[in-house]
Every structure is written in C-alpha cells, then in structure tokens.
Amino acid sequence: MTASQPPDHRPGSEPGRHNLDPHLDRYAARTAGMTASEIRALFAVASRPEVVSLAGGMPNLAALPLDSLSTQMAELISEDGLVALQYGSAHGVPTLREQICEIMAMEGISAHPDDVVVTVGSQMGLDMVTRLFCDPGDVVIAEGPSYVGALGSFAAYQAKVVHVAMDDNGLIPEALREALANAEQQGRRVKFLYTIPNFHNPAGVTLAVERRAEIVEICAEHGVLVVEDNPYGLLAFDGQTYPALRSLDPDNVVYLGSFSKTFASGLRVGWVLAPHAVREKLVLAAESATLCPPTLNQLVVSRYLETHDWKGQIKTFRENYRERRDAMLSALEQHMPQGSTWTHPDGGFYVWVTVPEGVDTKAMLPRAVTARVAYASGTGFYADGFGSRQMRLSYCYPTPERIREGVRRLAGVLESEMELMRTFGSVQTRAVSGPQFPGPDTA
Amino acid sequence: MTASQPPDHRPGSEPGRHNLDPHLDRYAARTAGMTASEIRALFAVASRPEVVSLAGGMPNLAALPLDSLSTQMAELISEDGLVALQYGSAHGVPTLREQICEIMAMEGISAHPDDVVVTVGSQMGLDMVTRLFCDPGDVVIAEGPSYVGALGSFAAYQAKVVHVAMDDNGLIPEALREALANAEQQGRRVKFLYTIPNFHNPAGVTLAVERRAEIVEICAEHGVLVVEDNPYGLLAFDGQTYPALRSLDPDNVVYLGSFSKTFASGLRVGWVLAPHAVREKLVLAAESATLCPPTLNQLVVSRYLETHDWKGQIKTFRENYRERRDAMLSALEQHMPQGSTWTHPDGGFYVWVTVPEGVDTKAMLPRAVTARVAYASGTGFYADGFGSRQMRLSYCYPTPERIREGVRRLAGVLESEMELMRTFGSVQTRAVSGPQFPGPDTA
Numbered sequence: 001m002t003a004s005q006p007p008d009h010r011p012g013s014e015p016g017r018h019n020l021d022p023h024l025d026r027y028a029a030r031t032a033g034m035t036a037s038e039i040r041a042l043f044a045v046a047s048r049p050e051v052v053s054l055a056g057g058m059p060n061l062a063a064l065p066l067d068s069l070s071t072q073m074a075e076l077i078s079e080d081g082l083v084a085l086q087y088g089s090a091h092g093v094p095t096l097r098e099q100i101c102e103i104m105a106m107e108g109i110s111a112h113p114d115d116v117v118v119t120v121g122s123q124m125g126l127d128m129v130t131r132l133f134c135d136p137g138d139v140v141i142a143e144g145p146s147y148v149g150a151l152g153s154f155a156a157y158q159a160k161v162v163h164v165a166m167d168d169n170g171l172i173p174e175a176l177r178e179a180l181a182n183a184e185q186q187g188r189r190v191k192f193l194y195t196i197p198n199f200h201n202p203a204g205v206t207l208a209v210e211r212r213a214e215i216v217e218i219c220a221e222h223g224v225l226v227v228e229d230n231p232y233g234l235l236a237f238d239g240q241t242y243p244a245l246r247s248l249d250p251d252n253v254v255y256l257g258s259f260s261k262t263f264a265s266g267l268r269v270g271w272v273l274a275p276h277a278v279r280e281k282l283v284l285a286a287e288s289a290t291l292c293p294p295t296l297n298q299l300v301v302s303r304y305l306e307t308h309d310w311k312g313q314i315k316t317f318r319e320n321y322r323e324r325r326d327a328m329l330s331a332l333e334q335h336m337p338q339g340s341t342w343t344h345p346d347g348g349f350y351v352w353v354t355v356p357e358g359v360d361t362k363a364m365l366p367r368a369v370t371a372r373v374a375y376a377s378g379t380g381f382y383a384d385g386f387g388s389r390q391m392r393l394s395y396c397y398p399t400p401e402r403i404r405e406g407v408r409r410l411a412g413v414l415e416s417e418m419e420l421m422r423t424f425g426s427v428q429t430r431a432v433s434g435p436q437f438p439g440p441d442t443a
Numbered sequence: 444m445t446a447s448q449p450p451d452h453r454p455g456s457e458p459g460r461h462n463l464d465p466h467l468d469r470y471a472a473r474t475a476g477m478t479a480s481e482i483r484a485l486f487a488v489a490s491r492p493e494v495v496s497l498a499g500g501m502p503n504l505a506a507l508p509l510d511s512l513s514t515q516m517a518e519l520i521s522e523d524g525l526v527a528l529q530y531g532s533a534h535g536v537p538t539l540r541e542q543i544c545e546i547m548a549m550e551g552i553s554a555h556p557d558d559v560v561v562t563v564g565s566q567m568g569l570d571m572v573t574r575l576f577c578d579p580g581d582v583v584i585a586e587g588p589s590y591v592g593a594l595g596s597f598a599a600y601q602a603k604v605v606h607v608a609m610d611d612n613g614l615i616p617e618a619l620r621e622a623l624a625n626a627e628q629q630g631r632r633v634k635f636l637y638t639i640p641n642f643h644n645p646a647g648v649t650l651a652v653e654r655r656a657e658i659v660e661i662c663a664e665h666g667v668l669v670v671e672d673n674p675y676g677l678l679a680f681d682g683q684t685y686p687a688l689r690s691l692d693p694d695n696v697v698y699l700g701s702f703s704k705t706f707a708s709g710l711r712v713g714w715v716l717a718p719h720a721v722r723e724k725l726v727l728a729a730e731s732a733t734l735c736p737p738t739l740n741q742l743v744v745s746r747y748l749e750t751h752d753w754k755g756q757i758k759t760f761r762e763n764y765r766e767r768r769d770a771m772l773s774a775l776e777q778h779m780p781q782g783s784t785w786t787h788p789d790g791g792f793y794v795w796v797t798v799p800e801g802v803d804t805k806a807m808l809p810r811a812v813t814a815r816v817a818y819a820s821g822t823g824f825y826a827d828g829f830g831s832r833q834m835r836l837s838y839c840y841p842t843p844e845r846i847r848e849g850v851r852r853l854a855g856v857l858e859s860e861m862e863l864m865r866t867f868g869s870v871q872t873r874a875v876s877g878p879q880f881p882g883p884d885t886a
Contacts, residue, residue: 021720023718023721026576026634027575027724028575028576028581028600029578030578031724034731035727036727058529058530061525061529064524064525064528066520069524070520070521070524071517073516074513074514074516076516077509077513078509078510081504081509081512081513082509084709085512085707085710086502086709087501087709120733120736120737123732123733124732124733127731127732127733131473132470132474133470133471134471135471135472135473152727152730152731153731156728156731157471225469260530265528265530266529266530266738267737267739268563268737275465275466277464277466278464280479281470281477284477284479284595285474287592287595288566288598288599289567289570290566290711290733291592291711293711294711294740295709296707296709296739296740296743297737297739
C-alpha cells in the first residue's frame with residue numbers, strides 16, 4: 001500500500017477473504033516467513049502436568065546450587081551494583097570475554113578476548129551472523145534436520161536453506177560437496193554452512209573427528225563461511241571434548257557458544273567468536289539490535305565461573321542427562337514397534353526417531369497429546385517440508401521414570417496408528433514433500 | 444561473489460585498494476549502513492576521568508537502594524531460582540506484563556497485558572518493529588534530530604529516514620503533513636512516524652499536548668503507523684505526565700517503553716505495546732531474535748515494582764536530574780558565547796545546543812576533548828548529514844559541579860574557535876549537506 005491509498009484498500013488481500021489485521025499491507029516482505037513453530041504451539045499444550053513432555057529443550061536446572069548463587073547475587077549487587085545495573089558496551093564485559101576464551105580452549109580453540117562478542121543467548125548470535133551475511137535469496141547450507149531456531153532466523157532474513165544429509169557420524173562430506181556443486185551450478189550465492197557438530201539438535205549425532213578437517217576444507221575451497229553452533233559441546237556423557245571446527249580454520253569459522261546448557265538458560269548469555277575482520281561489524285550489528293547485553297547477567301556468569309566449581313557442576317549435569325538418555329534408549333528398545341529406528345546420542349539432549357513407514361508424526365501429534373505424551377514432530381526441523389516420518393524426543397527435562405512412562409505411551413499411540421493403517425490401508429493421505437535424502441537415523 | 448569464484452577474486456573491491464577483510468564480498472547489502480556512531484567512538488575517549496563527559500546518556504543510578512535490591516535478588520534466587528534461571532516465553536513474564544500496563548495507565552494508556560511484549564531494552568523493540576515493517580527503501584519519518592540508536596536500527600534494515608522539523612513544542616504538524624505529501628508525490632512507501640514525544644533525545648523538547656491529537660490524526664489519514672518511543676515520560680521535573688499518543692489512537696500506535704531510565708539500564712528490560720493484530724508477529728520476530736528475554740531480569744523488575752516504592756524512587760531520580768538540568772542551564776547562560784542558543788528541557792537527560800554560525804561541532808570535538816570536555820556532535824542525530832552546528836549536552840550523569848565546569852570549558856573552546864574564525868575567516872571549509880529546515884532550538 002502506498003501512503004496515498006486509504007487504509008481499507010488492500011491490493012494484497014485475496015478477494016472474498018477478510019483479514020482482521022488492518023496493518024496487513026504494511027508488513028515487510030520478510031514477515032511472510034514468520035510462522036509459529038510447531039514446537040512453540042506445543043509448549044502450551046505440553047505444559048499441562050499430566051502430559052509427559054518429550055517435546056521441549058529446557059535444561060534440567062535442579063542440580064544448580066541455588067543457595068550459593070543467591071549469596072553470590074546479593075554480593076554482586078552490594079559490591080558492584082552500580083556497574084551491574086548500568087549500560088555496558090555492545091562488545092560485552094572484558095573479564096567475561098577472557099573467561100570465555102578459557103572455556104573454548106577446552107575444545108582446542110585459541111582465541112583473543114577481543115574477538116568474542118557477548119550476545120543475548122546464542123540465538124542472538126545466530127540472528128546477528130545472518131544479519132551480517134544474508135541478503136534475501138542467499139543460500140544457507142544446514143544439516144537436515146536442523147535447529148528450529150536457526151531456521152527461524154534464516155527465514156527472518158529471507159535466506160534459503162538447503163539441507164544436507166547426516167548419518168550416525170554427522171554431516172556427510174560427500175553430500176556437502178554435492179550440495180555446494182548444485183548451488184554453484186544454479187548460480188546461487190551460498191553464504192555459509194550452519195552446523196551443530198556436537199550432539200546435534202535435533203538429530204542427536206556427533207560429527208566424527210576424522211570428518212572435521214574435511215568439512216572445513218570443503219567450505220574453504222568453495223569460499224563458504226562455516227558457522228559452528230556448539231551449545232552442547234561440554235555435555236558428552238563420558239566427559240570427552242571434540243576439536244571445534246573453529247580450531248581447524250580460525251579465519252573461516254564463526255563460532256557460537258552459550259551458557260544456557262552448561263549454567264543457566266534464563267540468563268540469556270551466549271557469545272560469538274568471529275574472525276577478527278568480522279568482529280567489528282558484529283559489534284555494530286549487536287548495538288543496533290539491543291545496545292548491549294545485560295550487564296547484570298554477564299557479571300553473574302563471570303562471578304560464577306570465578307567462584308564456583310563450574311566444571312564439577314557440568315559433570316553433575318552430564319550425569320543427570322546420561323541417566324535420562326539411558327532411560328529413554330532402554331524404553332525405546334523395550335516398547336517401540338518394529339520398523340522404528342533412532343539415534344544413540346553420546347551427549348546433549350535429543351534422540352531423533354524415525355517411525356514406521358506410513359505414520360505421519362505431525363498428524364499423529366494430537367492423538368499423542370490425548371494419550372498424555374508430547375514430542376516435536378520432524379517437519380519443524382526442515383525448511384522444506386521433509387521430516388513427516390521423524391520426531392525429536394528430548395530426555396533433558398523429565399525424570400527417568402517419566403521418560404520411561406512417556407515412551408511407553410508413545411509406543412502405544414504408534415501401535416494404534418499402525419493398527420488403523422493395517423485396517424484402512426493408511427491413516428490419512430498426505431503429500432510427502434522435500435528431497436528424499438536419508439534421514440540422520442541409521443541406528 | 445558467487446560460490447564458484449575463488450575467495451581471492453573480489454569483484455566489489457576497487458582496483459588498487461587493498462582491503463584486509465577476506466570476508467568483504469560476503470556481507471549482506473545492509474552492512475553498508477553499519478558504521479560506528481560518533482557517540483560510540485566518543486565513549487572510549489570521554490571515559491577518561493579528567494574529561495567531563497556531557498556526551499553519554501547513562502542514567503545516574505547512585506540513588507538506587509542497593510542494599511534492599513541485594514536482599515531482593517538473593518530472595519528471588521532462593522525462592523524462585525529454577526524459574527528465574529530457566530527459559531521463558533518470547534512474549535515475556537505475565538505478571539510483569541500486567542505491571543507494565545499499570546505503569547502505562549499513568550499516561551492514559553488502557554492496554555491488555557496480552558498486547559505487551561517484553562524486549563531486551565526498548566532498543567530491541569525498535570529493532571523488532573523495524574524488522575516487521577520495513578523493506579529496503581521504505582521511508583521512516585523521524586524528528587530531526589532523532590535518537591541515534593533508532594537511526595542505527597533503521598539503517599540496519601535499509602529504511603530511508605526523512606527528518607521532520609521540531610520547535611520548542613516538539614514535532615511541527617505542518618512539517619509532518621508536508622513531508623508525507625512529498626513522499627506520496629514521489630511514490631515512496633512511508634511505513635511509520637518514529638517519534639519521541641517527551642523530553643526528546645537529543646532535542647530536549649516535549650510535544651505540546653494540543654499537538655498530540657493532530658499528529659496522530661495526520662498519520663491515520665495518510666495510512667502511516669505511529670511508533671511512539673517513550674523512555675523518559677515519567678521523568679518530568681514537576682512530576683507531570685502527558686497523554687501518550689497511544690492513548691489517542693490505540694489501533695495505530697506502537698508504543699515503546701523502558702525500565703532503563705526509571706529503574707536500571709543494565710537489566711535491559713523494555714517493552715512494546717502493539718495493536719493486537721501486530722502483537723503475534725512481534726512475538727515471532729522476538730523469538731527468532733533472542734528466543735526469550737532474560738527471565739531473571741524480568742523477575743527482578745517485577746519484584747522491585749511489587750516490593751519497592753518505585754514511584755518514590757522515580758521522584759528521587761527526577762530531583763537529581765532537575766538539579767543537574769538547573770546547573771547546566773545556568774552555566775550555559777553564564778558562559779556561552781553570543782550567538783549560541785539551546786533548548787530548556789522540562790524533563791529527561793538532554794539539552795540541544797546550536798553554536799554560533801561558522802563553528803562545526805564535529806570538527807571542534809577533538810579540540811574540546813583536549814580541553815577536557817566531551818559532547819555529542821549534532822550530525823550523529825541526523826541521517827542526512829545535517830546538524831554540524833548542533834551538539835547534544837547530557838546532564839544526566841555528572842555532578843552539578845562537574846557539569847558547570849564542563850560547560851565553562853566548552854565555552855572556552857567555543858571562544859577560541861570563534862577567535863580563530865575572526866582571524867582567518869573560518870576555521871575550516873566544509874560542505875553543509877542536508878535540508879536547511881530549522882533546528883529544534885528556538886530558545
């Protein structure tokens with residue numbers, strides 16, 4: 001609508017359809033890609049106490065030492081309140097950026113604190129990196145499936161996602177080569193590979209160490225940046241760490257880190273480690289987005305890292321998650337109908353399940369919630385409609401007992417679904433869209 | 444650069460110029476508008492203790508009751524830590540959204556908590572609103588001068604800013620009509636009027652009550668949304684409040700609020716009150732930007748509002764700022780050379796100064812810093828290069844004594860500058876760009 005048209009004249013609206021939003025023709029083109037994620041809609045339903053939610057990705061914080069955190073927080077305000085409650089720089093608190101470098105060193109990264117930019121969770125880092133690099137129509141390569149929040153940021157900047165297959169060893173180098181060659185043949189501008197190498201969300205797999213150098217090399221050869229998202233890297237059940245992609249090619253990898261899974265998600269403290277040349281632009285982008293990250297939260301994290309046995313705390317988290325992973329895997333083994341397969345994560349929060357052929361996880365979800373179990377259906381993790389035979393099960397939050405009960409219920413729902421299929425041929429007709437590359441589950 | 448070109452081939456770079464950033468051709472077009480603001484560059488210099496900084500906009504938090512805040516924070520973590528440290532919704536904590544509605548009622552706004560979206564400072568609100576509404580090339584109307592952070596967000600989304608003049612009574616309705624008519628004549632898409640009605644940053648003026656309905660009507664007539672930014676509304680030195688534009692046309696005004704100036708900026712808690720139809724898209728945009736605002740910070744603000752005499756606290760802030768405003772105005776009166784004029788704010792943080800003809804505030808700044816006083820030169824507050832004869836002086840942070848000393852030093856620098864002009868005709872040649880509409884200072 002140009003400004004001279006009266007607000008009631010809406011050239012974009014379909015004849016006969018009445019839209020109640022008077023601002024309809026004012027929105028930017030990018031809003032077309034903004035739709036409520038399936039997971040988001042689920043949160044409301046799945047939060048009813050009788051439902052076992054295997055849908056969300058909330059970390060289990062019960063092991064946090066609230067008493068000592070309470071004391072620390074009080075001291076922080078008494079001793080340093082006028083700093084904690086005041087604006088800071090968009091770059092982030094220097095001491096925290098130094099501590100972040102020490103953490104990243106655990107995964108082989110050698111970085112200067114100047115190249116770290118603190119963000120409001122790593123989601124903001126992702127959004128800022130996309131803002132810096134993606135014009136509408138640019139291509140982002142991502143694993144298929146990929147993190148739903150990343151797909152949301154890419155859509156907000158009108159980038160096109162091309163998915164690349166994984167297997168039990170993570171992203172398949174040959175498939176990446178092929179996707180890049182295809183994009184080049186089509187004359188498309190590929191801006192970066194977005195990858196979650198460790199304990200992938202939602203796939204639950206980890207990029208094999210012997211593939212890492214190859215992935216980084218392929219991207220460098222093709223002039224494509226790597227964006228490495230690593231919120232779960234310190235949550236290997238055996239305490240092992242893997243070399244970060246960033247450590248293999250510092251000038252061509254942007255690394256995203258987070259305290260959401262190793263300390264506390266509600267603080268929203270994450271970071272970006274960028275190549276030096278990119279960092280200044282990143283600070284400027286962050287400044288126009290939020291002026292600065294909350295000073296209080298940065299000082300809380302910094303003090304926690306300084307005064308608390310945070311590595312011991314992560315070990316406790318890991319043990320909690322391992323116990324839950326074990327509960328889920330053994331329940332899946334015990335209850336799931338034949339024809340189901342799933343990944344076997346060595347860390348992180350998620351199992352990626354492929355259900356028997358003919359079952360549509362999105363269509364089944366309301367019946368599952370009626371049976372008091374919730375999951376995240378697979379299509380939300382693809383930008384192209386793929387994933388209708390997949391689901392993500394999270395074991396991070398519920399107790400092991402609830403996890404077992406949830407899987408038992410889920411298996412029951414699947415059995416009913418298959419019973420219907422046997423009786424009527426199929427539960428419902430549906431168009432399977434998206435490329436038919438193999439899912440990540442080869443278990 | 445397409446993906447098939449080797450990384451060293453950079454079609455965008457000028458021949459003979461060597462740029463050290465290997466990512467140069469990968470950036471999105473929007474990064475062209477990302478440049479370090481003059482104010483930002485200043486912060487580093489002006490933070491030296493011997494410099495009286497009249498440049499920044501940091502609130503003076505010294506009056507905050509740190510002891511009771513410290514206790515509250517400790518209790519919050521002990522009693523409600525697992526909520527405070529956990530993810531929340533992108534919409535914001537419900538109790539806080541209710542409290543925000545009570546605050547807005549003080550300025551005549553009647554709103555439902557569902558239509559409030561909590562953001563990471565109102566800067567994020569501004570960024571989200573621009574994300575929702577502005578395609579590249581769309582026009583945003585803003586006062587001239589305008590808030591530098593808003594100009595940064597508009598640039599990040601490649602919106603074009605058209606400035607409209609103010610006088611001592613704020614935005615001039617006739618000038619707004621003219622700007623809209625011009626834009627329509629040129630076939631440009633105007634998306635919204637961005638306005639700071641109360642104690643304008645940087646102009647220090649307030650939109651007269653009798654103009655408010657007219658401004659809102661003009662925008663409605665032209666099918667243009669109003670974005671009302673109101674961080675200082677409760678900081679009138681006489682305690683008076685003004686009717687918000689939002690109260691006059693709820694369906695066509697997006698309102699931005701903040702706790703940065705009435706409580707604590709380092710918490711980064713702001714909000715957007717949007718028309719109902721816009722609100723859902725806003726939540727989705729916020730979700731892709733940061734997932735959710737920090738839960739801890741929202742609960743800190745909520746608890747503070749519940750347990751503390753926050754209105755009494757704002758009264759204390761107001762009194763501190765009034766004392767500082769008085770110090771600045773009397774020092775300006777006493778020291779400034781003839782030919783200087785300035786605004787007389789009734790609240791907020793800023794005085795907008797026009798210096799004698801021939802003086803360029805941007806060129807003079809290094810000499811001012813050498814004389815141990817800093818200010819924000821006027822050009823940073825215009826998208827079009829105007830403002831070289833203006834400067835913003837902030838009285839919010841320094842003590843009254845330091846403010847007086849700063850103004851005395853500044854007047855000395857101006858005198859030397861004018862002395863040079865008298866001797867050599869002008870201090871330096873410069874191109875005055877931008878429209879020649881009157882500045883906001885009619886004092």
